[in-house]
Amino acid sequence: MATFYGIGVGPGDSELMTIKAVNTIKALDVLYAPKAHNDQPSVAEKIAAPYFSAQLTIKRRRFPMVKNLAEKQASWQAIAEEIVTDVQAGNEVGFITLGDASVYSTYSYLLDIIGNRISVETLAGISSYSQIAATISTPLMLDDELLEIIPATADETAIATAIDDNDNVVMMKISANLPLVYALLEKRNLLDHALIISNASMRTQQTVKLSEVDSTEKLPYFSTLLLKKTYAF
Amino acid sequence: MATFYGIGVGPGDSELMTIKAVNTIKALDVLYAPKAHNDQPSVAEKIAAPYFSAQLTIKRRRFPMVKNLAEKQASWQAIAEEIVTDVQAGNEVGFITLGDASVYSTYSYLLDIIGNRISVETLAGISSYSQIAATISTPLMLDDELLEIIPATADETAIATAIDDNDNVVMMKISANLPLVYALLEKRNLLDHALIISNASMRTQQTVKLSEVDSTEKLPYFSTLLLKKTYAF
Known part of the structure; x- marks a missing residue:
């Protein structure tokens, strides 16, 4: 058929x-x-x-x-x-x-x-987040850890709750809302626990620590943020 | 090298x-x-x-x-x-x-x-959850929806919070803790929104609605529960 x-x-x-x-x-x-x-x-x-x-x-x-x-x-x-x-x-x-x-x-x-x-x-x-974890040879989650996947275009309360209630958070479309997410993570002293990967597995792939990013800069469209609270990048 | x-x-x-x-x-x-x-x-x-x-x-x-x-x-x-x-x-x-x-x-x-x-x-x-969604041709998430991935062996509070704060939840290793998860979902009238898939993409694959499962029955080891609050299975 x-x-x-x-x-x-x-x-x-x-x-x-x-x-x-x-x-x-x-x-x-x-x-x-x-x-x-x-x-x-x-x-x-x-x-x-x-x-x-x-x-x-x-x-x-x-x-x-x-x-x-x-x-x-x-x-x-x-x-x-x-x-x-x-x-x-x-x-x-x-x-x-x-x-x-x-x-x-x-x-x-x-x-x-x-x-x-x-x-x-x-x-x-x-998925992009699966490839991101592979690219940096770092687990998305282990043992009884939780993983939340959320678009950075969600509302602020949802993003803050995702950060507070999880061990690991993937934020898709981070280029659409970087200043807000940066501020939420900075306030929680979590900048060192977040990495942004753009164009994963493409020729233009780049990886940058959130602590080294200017939050007003324009990221590539296919950029994803990975937050791991138990891990310092 | x-x-x-x-x-x-x-x-x-x-x-x-x-x-x-x-x-x-x-x-x-x-x-x-x-x-x-x-x-x-x-x-x-x-x-x-x-x-x-x-x-x-x-x-x-x-x-x-x-x-x-x-x-x-x-x-x-x-x-x-x-x-x-x-x-x-x-x-x-x-x-x-x-x-x-x-x-x-x-x-x-x-x-x-x-x-x-x-x-x-x-x-x-x-991943198993990616294949589960493909098997039933149903999105894991859409628009600004959230997805939480949690092992059913996590503690009750974490599981309840995951259910309450998300649109979509994947519970891995559901065979290890079905009675508790069943009770949490029944209490919230969410039994019709959950599906269990065992051995996804293997010859022994089976799909069953949670509402049709006896919560005391022994599921195959590779069983995963998918909860979609916006969707009735």
Whole structure:
């Protein structure tokens, strides 16, 4: 039966894709991929490109990065309907997403619209926080430790609670809210326990201690903060 | 330079290993692997076995699953010293671990002992919770949602706080403490929002709604609970 595959391509290095993701992509008829600025291939597409077959049809679609929910939903709806049509016509169809397909991914909105109309399979990918821990050979958690994953765009109370109640905290999208997070950690004497990794596993990867960061500086978009209270970086 | 590789082999299906993990394993001289009961290969070793080269030396070592910390530390120390010796003799050496190498893994204790004496590289793997979300094609988190990961062996207050303060909670090792977690969720009318997945991506995988579980029943060892407050299973 023709199937729609949601495929996590991992954090950046094409070798960090799973064997299953690679084999699935090689056998696809149609691949939907986000369209970057200037109609360029997205980061996810560049990661997966080494595994595209010669007969693969790539359909780049724009996923608007706007605050207007109605505008986003209209675009997801249109793309989801295209996918359903392609699968119902007998095509093996994929959608690629950076990192893990189940972590803050547009793929989830498409799935929600598609529902049970066609066969769907989700392929997990290495998440950015998993790769960050690997990059610095430091555990995310050990023993009975807790890990909280929170976007830095959450409200201040949620961020403060996450910091206070956990041994380890991953803050995604830290570039969107660095001054607030910096102030919360400075107040708690935790600057030495936090590291920021940008573009993990990509050629432009950089790692910097939070204590050495100017909190007003502009970080790369794909930056994540790792806080480990039991560990000084 | 000869290197020690800590390799996450993912949750169970050999195809859920990364290309990088597979290529690294194929090029190893020596592989350290946990020894299961009756000196059988561990689950991690069975997952990686399709990629072993003919000349690979496998060194199965016992990692005692006991409460006595001194006994565990003595065994980690001895194994870590063996690894250092093998790498210093010029061998490419690996250690395999189920799921992600940075998530509740014995590998982290070895790393701690080995320190900076030899070159070390950690390879991320698909975690069990990532695979669980993929298996049921349901997001771990969306928008500004939070995710907490906690072992069910944590104390009751920590578990209750995790449930109360988060949108999504992953409880690892749920088989060790099901009655308590069941009672906490029942009291909060959250039984319908929790699912237990056992042996994710293995042949023996099973998925069951918490509301349909007898809280006194013995679950498989590799069982994880996923709580999603915004979602009824």
